[in-house]
Amino acid sequence: MNVMPPVALPAAPIARASAIIAAAHQLLAALERGQRIDSAALRTAMEVGFEASDVTGVWDWKTAYEACECATVLFLRKYGPALFRKADTSAARLTALSKITGLLPTHTRRSEESQALQQFSTPVPLGLA
Incomplete structure (x- = not known):
């Protein structure tokens, strides 16, 4: 008899959102x-947030990149007004945003589905434009 190890089910939407946050x-x-x-560092944050490794199937790298985007939004909500007061031109704001997003990992791990459907996040500096 083959016994398969238990596989975690995807988190309910509210629990999933809470884990991402x-x-x-x-x-x-x-x-x-x-x-x-x-x-x-990203893997550690996700494992703490979801209380599970990605191998369980509870989260994937697309979800990890969503957490990075959420962190960027949280950063801009907290520091954006002061940052944009100091960077009073579009060029200065673009530079500041590029520095922040430069701290984040690139989206190098993509599912076949994301690639096939051309599902890519809009880079924050491009969102400024």
């Missing part, structure tokens, strides 16, 4: 310190 808050702390978020 929890991971985003951990990532926000790194952004506030000006610390680059690498794959290891």
